[in-house]
Every structure is written in structure tokens, then in C-alpha cells.
Amino acid sequence: MSKESAGKKVVRVGLLGFGVVGTGAAKIILDSSPPLVDVTGIEVRLQRAYTRDLKKARPVTLKPGVLTSDALSVVNDPEVDIVVEVIGGIEPARALILKALQNGKSVVTANKHLLATHGKELFEAALAHNASIGFEASVCGGVPVIGALRDGLVANRIESIHGILNGTTNYILTRMVEEQCSYAQALYEAQNKGYAEADPSLDVKGIDAAHKLVLLANLAFHSIFDFSELHVEGIENLAMEDVRFASQLGYAVKLLATARRRNPGADPDEVPGGLELRVHPALLPQTHPLANVRGVNNAVLVRGSAVGEVMLYGRGAGMMPTGSAIVSDILDAARGSAAQTFTKLQFFQNPRADLPVIPPGKIRSRYYVRFSVEDRPGVMGKLATILGNHGISLASVIQHEPQAAHVPVVILTHTAIEERFREALAEVEKLPFLKKPSAFLRVEE
Amino acid sequence: MSKESAGKKVVRVGLLGFGVVGTGAAKIILDSSPPLVDVTGIEVRLQRAYTRDLKKARPVTLKPGVLTSDALSVVNDPEVDIVVEVIGGIEPARALILKALQNGKSVVTANKHLLATHGKELFEAALAHNASIGFEASVCGGVPVIGALRDGLVANRIESIHGILNGTTNYILTRMVEEQCSYAQALYEAQNKGYAEADPSLDVKGIDAAHKLVLLANLAFHSIFDFSELHVEGIENLAMEDVRFASQLGYAVKLLATARRRNPGADPDEVPGGLELRVHPALLPQTHPLANVRGVNNAVLVRGSAVGEVMLYGRGAGMMPTGSAIVSDILDAARGSAAQTFTKLQFFQNPRADLPVIPPGKIRSRYYVRFSVEDRPGVMGKLATILGNHGISLASVIQHEPQAAHVPVVILTHTAIEERFREALAEVEKLPFLKKPSAFLRVEE
Numbered sequence: 001m002s003k004e005s006a007g008k009k010v011v012r013v014g015l016l017g018f019g020v021v022g023t024g025a026a027k028i029i030l031d032s033s034p035p036l037v038d039v040t041g042i043e044v045r046l047q048r049a050y051t052r053d054l055k056k057a058r059p060v061t062l063k064p065g066v067l068t069s070d071a072l073s074v075v076n077d078p079e080v081d082i083v084v085e086v087i088g089g090i091e092p093a094r095a096l097i098l099k100a101l102q103n104g105k106s107v108v109t110a111n112k113h114l115l116a117t118h119g120k121e122l123f124e125a126a127l128a129h130n131a132s133i134g135f136e137a138s139v140c141g142g143v144p145v146i147g148a149l150r151d152g153l154v155a156n157r158i159e160s161i162h163g164i165l166n167g168t169t170n171y172i173l174t175r176m177v178e179e180q181c182s183y184a185q186a187l188y189e190a191q192n193k194g195y196a197e198a199d200p201s202l203d204v205k206g207i208d209a210a211h212k213l214v215l216l217a218n219l220a221f222h223s224i225f226d227f228s229e230l231h232v233e234g235i236e237n238l239a240m241e242d243v244r245f246a247s248q249l250g251y252a253v254k255l256l257a258t259a260r261r262r263n264p265g266a267d268p269d270e271v272p273g274g275l276e277l278r279v280h281p282a283l284l285p286q287t288h289p290l291a292n293v294r295g296v297n298n299a300v301l302v303r304g305s306a307v308g309e310v311m312l313y314g315r316g317a318g319m320m321p322t323g324s325a326i327v328s329d330i331l332d333a334a335r336g337s338a339a340q341t342f343t344k345l346q347f348f349q350n351p352r353a354d355l356p357v358i359p360p361g362k363i364r365s366r367y368y369v370r371f372s373v374e375d376r377p378g379v380m381g382k383l384a385t386i387l388g389n390h391g392i393s394l395a396s397v398i399q400h401e402p403q404a405a406h407v408p409v410v411i412l413t414h415t416a417i418e419e420r421f422r423e424a425l426a427e428v429e430k431l432p433f434l435k436k437p438s439a440f441l442r443v444e445e
Numbered sequence: 446m447s448k449e450s451a452g453k454k455v456v457r458v459g460l461l462g463f464g465v466v467g468t469g470a471a472k473i474i475l476d477s478s479p480p481l482v483d484v485t486g487i488e489v490r491l492q493r494a495y496t497r498d499l500k501k502a503r504p505v506t507l508k509p510g511v512l513t514s515d516a517l518s519v520v521n522d523p524e525v526d527i528v529v530e531v532i533g534g535i536e537p538a539r540a541l542i543l544k545a546l547q548n549g550k551s552v553v554t555a556n557k558h559l560l561a562t563h564g565k566e567l568f569e570a571a572l573a574h575n576a577s578i579g580f581e582a583s584v585c586g587g588v589p590v591i592g593a594l595r596d597g598l599v600a601n602r603i604e605s606i607h608g609i610l611n612g613t614t615n616y617i618l619t620r621m622v623e624e625q626c627s628y629a630q631a632l633y634e635a636q637n638k639g640y641a642e643a644d645p646s647l648d649v650k651g652i653d654a655a656h657k658l659v660l661l662a663n664l665a666f667h668s669i670f671d672f673s674e675l676h677v678e679g680i681e682n683l684a685m686e687d688v689r690f691a692s693q694l695g696y697a698v699k700l701l702a703t704a705r706r707r708n709p710g711a712d713p714d715e716v717p718g719g720l721e722l723r724v725h726p727a728l729l730p731q732t733h734p735l736a737n738v739r740g741v742n743n744a745v746l747v748r749g750s751a752v753g754e755v756m757l758y759g760r761g762a763g764m765m766p767t768g769s770a771i772v773s774d775i776l777d778a779a780r781g782s783a784a785q786t787f788t789k790l791q792f793f794q795n796p797r798a799d800l801p802v803i804p805p806g807k808i809r810s811r812y813y814v815r816f817s818v819e820d821r822p823g824v825m826g827k828l829a830t831i832l833g834n835h836g837i838s839l840a841s842v843i844q845h846e847p848q849a850a851h852v853p854v855v856i857l858t859h860t861a862i863e864e865r866f867r868e869a870l871a872e873v874e875k876l877p878f879l880k881k882p883s884a885f886l887r888v889e890e
Contacts, residue, residue, distance in 0.1 A: 028600045028751055039667055040599060136597070142752030144597020151596075152581070152589020154485060155473045155772035222484055289758070292737060306473055306769035307587030310759035313734070314752065324751035327600035 010043045011334040014080035014105075016071055016096055017087035018051035018058065021110050021137070024323025025084060026060045029330075036327070042334045044327065048074045075100040082333050084326055085109040086137075094118055097133075101125045106333040108326055110137035113202075116211035116227040123224055134329030139165065139212045140298040141321035143314035144328065149219040149302065156304025158220035160260035162444070165212040165279075167296035167316040168196045168203035169235050169255040173281075174294045176243045177252060183238055195296055205234035206255060206279040213257040213279055216300065220259060221275060221355060231360040233280035242370060242439050245398060245410045251283035251368075252291040256444060258282075262358060274356040276363055283368050283443040361419035366395070366443035369413070371428065372406040372436035379433055383409065386431075390424035392416045406435035412443065455488045456779040459525035459550075461516055461541055462532035463496035463503065466555050466582070469768025470529060471505045474775075481772070487779045489772065493519045520545040527778050529771055530554040531582075539563055542578075546570045551778040553771055555582035558647075561656035561672040568669055579774030584610065584657045585743040586766035588759035589773065594664040594747065601749030603665035605705035607889070610657040610724075612741035612761040613641045613648035614680050614700040618726075619739045621688045622697060628683055640741055650679035651700060651724040658702040658724055661745065665704060666720060666800060676805040678725035687815060687884050690843060690855045696728035696813075697736040701889060703727075707803060714862045719801040721808055728813050728888040806864035811840065811888035814858070816873065817851040817881035824878055828854065831876075835869035837861045851880035857888065 013029065015022055029044050037043045049062065050071040068074065075083055075096050083100040085107060087093045093114050097107050102125065109115065115122065115135055126133045136146040140163075149158070164170050168190055175186035187204065190196035202208045210232045214225050235255050243253050257279045264273040284291040289311050293299040298316030303309050315321050373379045384394060398410040413421070421440075429438060458474065460467055474489050482488045494507065495516040513519065520528055520541050528545040530552060532538045538559050542552050547570065554560065560567065560580055571578045581591040585608075594603070609615050613635055620631035632649065635641035647653045655677045659670050680700050688698050702724045709718040729736040734756050738744040743761030748754050760766050818824045829839060843855040858866070866885075874883060 024751070036600065142598070142601075142749070143755050144593045147592060147597045148589045148757075151777065152592045152773055153587070153769065154776055155481065155769045156587075304587070304769065306469070306765040308760045308763075308766055310588050310757070312593075312755070312757055314755035318753075320751040321753055324598065324600045324749065328597050331599055332596065 008037065008041055008043060009334060010045060011330065012045045012047035012079055012081045013330060014047055014074040014077055014083045015049040016074055016083060016085045016093070018049055019086065020319045021086040021322045021326070022049070022084070023059060024319035025086070025326040027320070028323050028327045030060050036331070040331055042331055044330055044334070047080050048077050050074045071096055072099070075103060075105065080105060082106050082108060082330055084330065085111055086326070087111075088113070090114055090117070094122070097122060098125055101129045101131045101133075104129055104131055106132045106134070108134040108137070108329040108333060110135070110322055110326065112138040112208070112211035112215060116214035119214070119218065119226065120224045132333050134333050135215060136329045137322045137325035139215055140300060140312070140314065141316045141318060142324035143298065143300075143312050143316070144325070145216070145300045145312045146219065147328070148310070148312060149216065153302060153304050153307060153310065156306045158261075159303040159305065160258070161213075161216050161220055161300060161302050162290060163209070163213065163216065163257040163300040164254055164290055164293045164298055165209040165257045165300070165316070166203055166206075166255060167298055168200065169206075169209070170293065170298070171195050171296045172204070173235065173243070173253055173255065176238075176240060177247060180240070180244070182240050183235065204236045206232045207234075209255055209257045210279045213259060213277065217259040217275070217277060220302070223355065225277065225357070229277060229357045231278040231280070235281050238281055239439060241408065242368070242441060245370060245408070246283050246368060246441070248398065249283075249368075249396065249410075249412060250286050251443070252286055252288075253281055253441070254284050254290060254293075256280065256282040256284065256290070258444070261355070262364075265364065271356070271358050271362045274358045277357050278360065278363070281441055283441055285445065288444070361417070361422070363418045364415050365418060366415050366445070367413045367421055367440055368443055369411050369425065369438055369440040371409045371411075371434060371438045373409055374405070374433040374435060375407045376433065380409065382431060382433075383411070383428060386427050387411075387413070387424050390420050390427070392421055392424050453482065453486055453488055454779060455490060456775065457490045457492035457524055457526045458775060459492055459519040459522055459528045460494040461519055461528060461530045461538070463494055464531065465764045466531040466767045466771070467494070467529070468503060468505065469764035470531070470771040472765070473768050473772045475505050481776070485776055487776055489775055489779070492525050493522050495519045516541055517544070520548060520550065525550060527551050527553060527775055529775065530556060531771070532556075533558065535559055535562070539567070542567060543570055546574045546576045546578075549574055549576055551577045551579070553579040553582070553774040553778060555580070555767055555771065557583040557653070557656040557660060561659035564659070564663065564671065565669045577778050579778055580660060581774045582767045582770035584660055585745060585757070585759065586761045586763060587769035588743065588745075588757050588761070589770070590661070590745045590757045591664065592773070593755070593757060594661065598747060598749050598752060598755065601751045603706075604748040604750065605703070606658075606661050606665055606745060606747050607735060608654070608658065608661065608702040608745040609699055609735055609738045609743055610654040610702045610745070610761070611648055611651075611700060612743055613645065614651075614654070615738065615743070616640050616741045617649070618680065618688070618698055618700065621683075621685060622692060625685070625689070627685050628680065649681045651677045652679075654700060654702045655724045658704060658722065662704040662720070662722060665747070668800070670722065670802070674722060674802045676723040676725070680726050683726055684884060686853065687813070687886060690815065690853070691728050691813060691886070693843065694728075694813075694841065694855075694857060695731050696888070697731055697733075698726055698886070699729050699735060699738075701725065701727040701729065701735070703889070706800070707809075710809065714807070714865060716801070716803050716807045719803045722802050723805065723808070726886055728886055730890065733889070806862075806867070808863045809860050810863060811860050811890070812858045812866055812885055813888055814856050814870065814883055814885040816854045816856075816879060816883045818854055819850070819878040819880060820852045821878065825854065827876060827878075828856070828873060831873050832856075832858070832869050835865050835872070837866055837869050
């Protein structure tokens with residue numbers, strides 16, 4: 001970075017990838033609206049930009065010599081101060097980011113997949129080379145949730161994070177609830193509107209939300225977690241029927257990402273405390289702040305020791321929202337304030353001995369379960385007895401008129417350890433009068 | 446600030462005022478939970494603390510010599526790096542902050558009243574002495590809305606800010622809607638719960654919300670506004686009847702703070718564009734994100750050119766939430782990243798020639814109006830004719846059964862310039878069949 005005139009700092013950006021997000025960032029930098037240099041005293045210049053296709057028409061005008069098809073020339077360019085990586089995926093993004101860091105350049109990236117699976121390696125490299133990695137753009141588009149956790153809420157011991165972190169699945173679930181359409185229909189609509197990709201696996205299987213949760217947990221709990229430590233379930237097997245029953249019971253179904261400190265419990269089944277890290281569909285009371293997050297929006301609800309509950313909400317993706325976050329990170333890196341993220345050795349040396357990830361079976365929750373049973377006397381009694389034998393008590397029950405040969409029995413339980421609940425479920429499923437595999441969902445209060 | 450050991454920076458704080466907020470900040474600093482020094486590399490030390498009553502029992506233990514009853518000794522102490530002002534009010538807070546800035550110390554304050562009425566003087570002094578003023582604690586308690594506008598959304602041209610910025614009035618309005626109680630009853634409850642002061646004027650007259658709106662507008666529109674430029678109305682004359690009618694029409698009534706860019710309109714009545722800056726009760730559609738902000742919570746909805754709509758939500762006040770924001774600002778000042786707020790001369794030299802504050806009469810809005818009329822034929826026609834003659838067209842009408850001698854007629858209009866609407870209202874109010882003064886509220890979409 002160079003100081004050119006009185007008080008003005010120039011920062012030269014090397015862009016890796018010129019797709020949707022890269023174009024958004026370039027538009028903001030080149031359009032100069034807002035007048036960033038007036039507001040921040042920092043002039044951002046687009047110095048080099050790598051793209052595979054030099055000939056492609058673009059909605060921004062670049063100076064001659066900026067565009068290159070040689071990615072390595074961007075990260076090795078001594079004229080580049082900050083490298084923005086928006087190629088996505090693992091390679092070559094990983095190798096290019098490592099090279100940039102080794103060259104002492106700070107990095108800004110929207111690549112949650114890479115950071116959630118290779119975070120330790122990358123943040124360690126940043127620390128070793130006194131550079132920073134900005135990743136505001138990787139979670140919730142332009143909603144400044146990374147900044148909030150890192151700076152605004154720094155004086156809090158974070159107790160929990162609950163998030164709706166994937167717009168595609170939230171759109172699908174919103175359609176299922178509001179239009180009573182099936183998962184398949186809603187997915188088809190999402191694909192038609194450009195909200196879901198042709199292969200929607202990363203979204204609907206909860207993987208994308210889990211990548212983002214890793215990054216939020218890293219910041220909130222001051223450690224580098226890995227995607228492999230999370231329990232992840234998607235929405236691809238969610239039945240319309242369960243969305244409807246949940247609604248009757250006063251609950252919304254959301255793909256919920258949870259990171260929560262758990263104190264040692266009284267229950268001897270439980271682990272001695274630690275961190276829950278999980279992504280799965282869940283029932284949320286309709287009065288819950290996250291229950292009303294509709295369509296492609298994202299939201300993060302943070303509970304901090306001093307601040308109480310804080311929610312940030314907005315559009316989770318898209319060219320301009322993500323571009324907004326990237327430019328904010330560039331300015332952050334230029335000021336040097338990004339440098340404090342994971343730049344203490346202890347984040348790597350002491351991998352949360354005091355905060356182990358709780359295995360999924362040891363999680364405490366309430367449960368929603370639907371059994372399909374034969375319509376004959378004594379069935380409800382049998383079910384309740386087995387659940388009771390395993391220490392699962394019932395909070396409410398819905399039993400409707402018979403549908404064809406079977407009756408759906410829907411039960412909301414009180415809190416229980418998940419492995420106890422699963423044992424009860426396994427025993428129930430051996431009963432002769434059970435007609436279809438049962439469906440179960442966790443309930444968040 | 447001094448560097449003591451490898452990588453650790455020490456910042457020494459002088460606290461002015463040891464009431465509720467000061468105690469919250471001190472607790473966070475002294476309890477060391479979260480371990481701030483590990484996370485940020487900055488050790489915050491409470492060096493001096495001014496209080497009028499040295500003998501008062503406090504829930505924190507201070508080292509001997511920290512407490513003083515001489516406020517000036519805090520701002521003049523060469524051992525103090527950052528001064529935290531939580532005395533409140535104009536004097537002596539203003540004089541002490543100016544002295545601290547003149548001594549080259551950065552200032553952190555929760556004093557919206559002072560900043561909204563003496564902002565120009567104080568931010569100019571900060572600029573002159575190369576110091577910063579942090580004011581995250583002055584708006585929405587611990588919700589990091591100042592940080593979001595300053596850093597996270599920096600790459601946006603802000604189009605509008607809508608906020609519920611006062612917890613007391615939002616609690617009162619929530620009770621009026623949900624419990625059907627009168628303004629007077631709800632206020633009494635708020636006072637009993639400690640949410641409203643014995644003299645609630647600053648809150649219920651909209652003044653506190655207006656102070657906060659000034660600070661948000663300063664950041665969003667890169668200028669120093671003054672409280673006197675705002676149009677402010679409170680909720681103290683709001684009738685239960687209107688809250689109920691609004692609810693029937695699908696609207697919530699909120700004390701809404703609005704700062705919005707307005708492009709030049711087609712209407713010859715309008716000013717050529719500028720900024721709306723106003724606080725008043727308003728009808729919000731029940732689907733509006735701010736309509737569901739309940740009780741003492743606050744929320745800010747920002748619309749930015751790149752990011753679209755972003756909302757931040759949380760508890761707007763209290764010892765620990767406000768303490769959380771103060772400590773975050775202390776760390777910000779210690780890192781030097783706070784220095785960029787209003788430290789460009791142009792924020793003072795060029796007072797928004799391009800963005801004048803639009804006079805209230807020139808604002809465009811929809812309106813809710815309730816007339817109390819005699820129950821006789823032709824009345825509705827007369828009303829509609831007069832409104833129509835002034836270019837006000839009706840969107841919907843409710844006319845109920847007569848209540849005693851008069852009938853309430855409730856009208857929602859389409860968009861109109863406020864002075865045209867007021868002219869129509871004045872003409873209607875001269876009609877002989879009008880029984881009571883009419884009530885009107887603006888409607889936000």
C-alpha cells in the first residue's frame with residue numbers, strides 16, 4: 001500500500017475469478033459510488049484480474065493490461081497489495097491463496113467451502129506471513145455478520161448462534177409452508193428462478209449452511225473448527241405432511257444451523273459440556289425471530305453474555321450483496337484492522353480442550369415424531385409406554401382421522417438426550433402395527 | 446497506548462460517570478470474560494473513574510486510587526489513553542469531552558443527546574486533535590449498528606434507514622396493540638417495570654429516537670446533521686382507537702425514525718430532492734420486518750445500493766448491552782480503526798449542498814385519517830369530495846356503527862404531498878357535521 005497524496009492511501013487489488021461475485025466487486029470498485037475514497041481515505045484500484053475467458057463481454061470497463069488468464073501472475077504481482085479470491089472450490093483457490101499469503105499479501109475471499117475444510121492451514125499461513133484473510137462475503141452475503149462477531153460483539157462470551165444460512169433451502173421451505181407444495185415442486189421452482197443450481201446437493205443437503213456455520217463458530221468460540229466435526233442433515237427427505245403438522249402445532253420448519261455452548265448437564269448420559277455444532281431441519285415456534293425469515297433471506301441470531309440476543313438479517317447471496325461484503329473486507333485489510341482475526345497462535349495450539357464438540361447422540365433437544373400406524377385400539381398406549389420406558393415424556397399429540405389404511409400419530413416430546421430418543425424410536429419401529437418408517441425432527445425453543 | 450510484551454498492547458481507560466452504563470462497562474473490563482486480551486491482543490485497564498459519590502457500594506472491585514470525584518483529573522491524566530463518557534446530558538459532559546480531545550485522547554460515549562446537538566463542534570475537535578469519538582453505545586445498546594454503517598456497509602450508497610430506536614415507546618405501543626390498553630395505562634406499566642423514567646418526555650415525545658436518528662444519518666449520509674433539522678412527533682397523543690383501527694386494516698403502529706434519500710419527484714409541489722429526516726408514529730404493514738419488533742427491542746432496517754435490505758435487531762438499552770458496545774468501541778479506538786469516522790474535513794466544509802433536508806410539508810406519504818362525524822346522509826360524499834379536490838385519493842375506508850352521537854370514519858389515502866393533505870384536512874375540519882378533531886398518522890410501506 002502506498003500513500004500518494006496527503007492522507008490518501010492507495011490499495012491495489014488483484015482479482016482471482018471474474019464470475020458473478022467478481023463482477024459485483026469490480027462494479028463497486030470502478031463505479032466509485034459511494035465515493036469510497038472520500039469516506040475512507042482509501043483509494044481501491046483494480047490492478048490485475050484473472051479470468052479463464054479473456055474474450056467474454058463484461059458489464060464493467062477495465063483498463064488495458066488488467067485482465068489476464070494467468071492466475072499465478074496475479075498473486076505474484078508485486079504491484080498487488082490484496083488478493084480477492086472468488087473462483088470458488090478447493091483447487092486452484094487453495095494454492096493461489098497460500099501463494100498470495102506467502103507473498104505477504106492479504107486475502108479476501110467468499111469461499112466458505114475452502115475455509116471450512118482447509119481453515120487451519122490457511123489461517124496458520126496468514127499468521128506466519130503477517131497477512132490477513134477477510135471472509136465477510138462468505139456468510140450471509142452483504143449482511144455484516146462476520147464484522148459483528150469479530151468487532152461489535154467482541155466484549156461478549158458468545159453463548160449460542162442460530163442461523164438460517166442458506167437462501168436456496170429457505171426459499172424451498174417457505175414455498176412448502178406458504179403454498180403447500182411438495183419439496184420436489186419447490187425445488188423445481190427455485191431452479192427456474194435461479195435460486196438453486198442444476199445440481200442442488202450442496203444446498204439441499206445442508207453442506208453450504210454447514211460450511212458457513214464453521215466460519216461463524218470459529219469467530220464466536222475462538223478456534224478453528226473443521227467441517228468434518230459437524231453433524232449435518234439436509235431437507236431433501238422432508239415430507240410436506242410434516243411441514244403441515246408442524247404448522248398446525250404452531251411451528252415453522254427451517255434448515256437451522258446451531259452452534260451452542262452446553263454446560264455440563266445433570267443427566268448422567270450427557271457429556272461433561274462442550275459445543276453443539278449442527279445443521280438440520282428443525283421446528284421453530286412461529287414467534288421465534290428466525291421463524292419469520294422468508295424466501296432467499298438469511299439471518300443469524302447471536303446470544304452474547306452482555307448483549308443478550310442480537311439478530312442480523314438480509315439477503316444471503318447475489319452479485320451486489322456479496323460484492324458489498326468483499327469491498328468492505330478490502331477496506332478492512334487496507335486499514336489493517338482485519339489482521340486480528342485468528343492471528344494469535346493459541347487459536348491453533350490449543351484446539352478447544354475446554355470446548356469439545358458434543359457428539360450428536362449426546363445432544364439434548366425436544367423432538368417431533370410422526371408414526372404411521374394401523375387404526376386399532378391400544379396403539380397409542382403402546383407407543384406412549386415404549387417412549388416412557390426410555391424416559392421420553394410427551395408434550396402434545398395429534399391423531400387425525402385414518403388416511404387409507406394407516407393413521408398418522410404426531411407427537412411432540414419434552415427434552416431428551418438424542419441417543420435415548422433414537423433407542424425408543426428403534427423399539428417402536430419393531431412394532432407390528434407400524435405401517436411406514438417414522439419421521440422425526442428436532443424442535444428448537 | 447504502550448506495548449508491554451510481545452504483541453500485547455495496553456490501553457488505559459478513564460471513566461467519566463459510574464452509573465448503570467459505567468458499571469456495565471467496568472464489569473466487562475474487570476471480569477475479563479471473554480478473555481479480551483487473548484482474542485484481541487489488547488489489554489484494557491481501568492485507570493481512573495470519576496463519580497460524584499465515592500462512598501456508594503458498587504458491584505465491581507476497583508484498585509485503590511482509581512476512583513475520584515474530580516472529573517477534570519480524569520481527562521487531564523497523562524496515564525489515560527481513552528476517555529469513556531457516560532455521565533449523560535450536555536454539561537459537564539461536553540466540556541470534559543472537548544478537554545479530553547484537546548489532550549489527544551480518544552473518546553467513547555453513549556451520549557446521543559450531546560452528539561445530536563453538539564456533534565459538529567465535537568467531531569471537529571476530534572479531527573483537529575487527531576483523536577476519535579466512538580458512539581456505538583449511543584444507538585441500539587449493544588447491537589452493532591454503528592459499526593455496520595461505518596464498516597460493513599461502507600461499499601453502499603445508503604438509500605434509507607428506518608428504525609425503531611426507542612425501547613420505552615416500543616414497549617408502550619406493544620402493550621397498546623397486544624393488551625388493548627390505553628397510552629396512559631401502558632406508560633404506567635412501563636414506569637413500574639423500570640422501562641420509562643418518572644419524567645418520560647424524552648422518550649414519549651420522540652426526542653430520544655430523534656437524537657439516535659441524527660447519529661445514524663450522520664454516518665449513512667456522510668454529514669453532520671443537527672437535531673434541530675428533524676421533524677419530531679411523539680406518541681403521547683396517540684389514541685387507543687387509532688391503534689385498533691390500524692390493526693383492523695392490517696397495520697402496526699410504531700414510533701418510526703426515517704432517514705431517506707428522495708429523488709426529485711414528478712410533482713411540481715415537491716422540492717428537487719433531498720433527505721427526509723423525521724420521527725413520528727407511523728402505520729407499518731404487519732408483514733413489514735419492523736412491524737414485528739416487540740417490547741423494549743430496537744431494530745434498524747438499512748437499504749443500501751449493493752446490499753439491498755439489511756436489518757439489525759436486539760435489545761436497545763440496559764447496563765450490559767450498552768457496556769458491550771462501550772468495550773467494543775474502546776478496542777476499536779485502541780486499534781485506531783475508529784479514527785475514520787468524520788475525520789475528513791469535507792464532512793464539515795460542505796454541509797450537504799447536494800442533500801438538503803426536505804421540509805416536512807414537502808414529504809410524500811400515504812395517510813391514515815380518522816374523522817368523527819354526525820351520522821347522517823351525504824357526509825361520506827362531502828369528505829371524499831373535499832379530499833379529491835385537493836388531489837388526495839382514497840385507498841380504503843372503514844365506517845363503523847355509530848358510537849353515541851358520532852361515527853368514526855377511517856380513511857387510508859394513496860400517496861400525497863403532506864402540505865396538500867393538511868390543506869384538505871383543514872378544509873374538512875371546517876365542516877359543520879364534524880364532531881371531534883380528526884386524528885391523522887403517516888403510513889409507511
